[in-house]
Amino acid sequence: MSAPLLDVRHLHKSFGGARGLIRTARRAQVVTDVSFTIGRGETYGLVGESGSGKSTIGRTILRLLEPDSGEVRFDGEDIVGLSRSDLRRLRRRVQIIFQDPFSSLDPRVRVGEVLAEPIRLHRLRASGDVTARVDELLQTVGLAPHHKDRYPHEFSGGQRQRIAIARALAVEPDLIVCDEAVSALDVSIQAQVLNLLARLRDDLGVSYLFISHDMSVVRHISNRVGVLYAGRIVETGPAEEVFARPRHPYTRMLLAATPSLGRPRRTRADDITGAPPSPYERAPGCAFASRCSFATETCRAETPPLDTFTDGAHEAACWHAEALAAEPSEETTGPVEPEMSPAFRRRMALLREA
Ligand SMILES: Nc1ncnc2c1ncn2[C@@H]1O[C@H](COP(=O)(O)OP(=O)(O)OP(=O)(O)O)[C@@H](O)[C@H]1O
Ligand code: SF4
Ligand SMILES: [Mg+2]
Known part of the structure; x- marks a missing residue:
């Protein structure tokens, strides 16, 4: 297999405070141990709630922000240590x-x-x-x-x-970071621009890091997807696989709240309870535990690592992902054959036409 165009490894980024000097100064831990790759001509979708760290990752890849640690290899070269002229x-x-x-x-x-x-x-x-x-x-x-x-x-x-x-x-x-690039457009224009981006990828071989809070948009354009929660990738894999068989309770919750992707919608986005933990107070354990109905003592004590599922391409960071997969929750799992909202029906029709 050829080397990926972009290879992000163990990226960490925090803001504020004064590291090392003033111990009491508060820092916001915004991106924690994020790793992913993007192949040539591939679209990697990064999806998550507002404040989850999507733009911070995008900007760090361009070195508009300096990472605390980690590697960002572009075409084999680690860009974190590049000089100004090499950055140009x-x-x-x-x-x-x-x-x-x-x-x-x-x-x-x-x-x-x-x-x-x-x-x-x-x-x-x-x-x-x-x-x-x-x-x-x-x-x-x-x-x-x-x-x-x-x-x-x-x-x-x-x-x-x-x-x-x-x-x-x-x-x-070779790579375009699209940061909420279609979010401000109305649905028909959104479809046209998404199709344009997909055509350019196919014709020119350009790759995308496609950042969005909109699951349906990410699903449409992405080959692979990463679900970001409180600065960590909690689930990643081929887009169709992740959306059809979500393993992480957070991904399931996002899908259930997305009228376009869940089966008949049980919850609205506004109904999602709780909020992500503060980036200033990262507690031990799974960051999603305070919102997760499956949380156990283990979840609150130890951070779950990204674990691979059977085919090796689909990973989720949840202590109980295997058990949850074996006992699918009727609310949020199963093949995605959505009862579509009128807006989504229109979007899908436009996407198919274009
Ligand atoms: N320069 C900064 N200084 C301090 N905190 C920052 C800075 N930039 C971002 N943050 C914080 O980092 C967190 C992640 O921000 P980021 O913009 O990456 O989120 P996002 O996932 O892109 O959100 P949105 O969907 O709203 O664009 C937020 O809590 C934000 O307040
Ligand atoms: S590790 Fe535990 S708290 Fe975290 S998502 Fe999985 S079940 Fe929920
Ligand atoms: Mg953003």
Whole structure:
């Protein structure tokens, strides 16, 4: 098997306080021992509640944040120790797309220049060929060459996200971190942008770290998925496998609260009881124990490691995952054949059409 494009190992990240100097200063432990890989042309979906650490992981991979410890190997090279000039080289190969492209597009710069600038900066085309490349990029994302004369505010939200994608593609990256990239779009536009991203992955071989709190979006685009809870990956595996046979009670709870993915929805997202533990007070044991109806003394005393299931690709960090799998809970398990909400029906129809 070829080496993964991205190989994240034992990543830890905390914020605040003053480590080592002032013992009483409080630090927030936001990412704990996170490991995952992304292959070439693969999409890894990272899903979890607000505050679970998804964006922190995305930003640390780009070295917009410095990790406390761990390795981030990109194409075999550990980027954690890279110098500034080597980082510049990396920044071309790893791009990021945010939820709100408007705030990342300079309103005074025409779209043609937004796309031309990185091409010139990285000397990716001879000066006489830059305009042709800009036209090509616009067409790749479903816009027209004449759009290059417009300013960002003259586009709709979906079109602006297409421009953000074109800008990311301008530097011919290998990996794009999509941080809630479709969350602000309405459902039909969301479907179009998701399909565009999937097509680019298939046509260009680009890989994605796809970050979202939306289980249905992650399921649609991801080859493999990681479920993040309080800064730890608690379940990971092939997307279809994780969504069809969730092993961790947290994944089950998320699915049960997702009208699009659970069977007939028993709980609404608002009905999920409890809250994740504070990142300032990480207690021993399973972080999910205070919300878990299966919690035992062992769960409260010791943190469960990620354990592999039969086929080796599906892992969950739960002391009782095997037992729970053997005795499926009627509420949340079983093949996913959802009783779909009207909004989800519409989304799935759009996704199939496109
Ligand atoms: N610079 C910072 N300083 C202190 N705490 C931070 C900082 N950045 C993030 N955090 C904290 O880290 C935790 C994780 O934040 P993060 O933005 O990674 O979550 P997220 O999963 O992306 O959430 P959302 O779905 O809301 O975007 C939160 O508790 C947040 O308050
Ligand atoms: S380890 Fe225990 S508390 Fe944690 S998810 Fe599993 S059963 Fe629940
Ligand atoms: Mg975030």
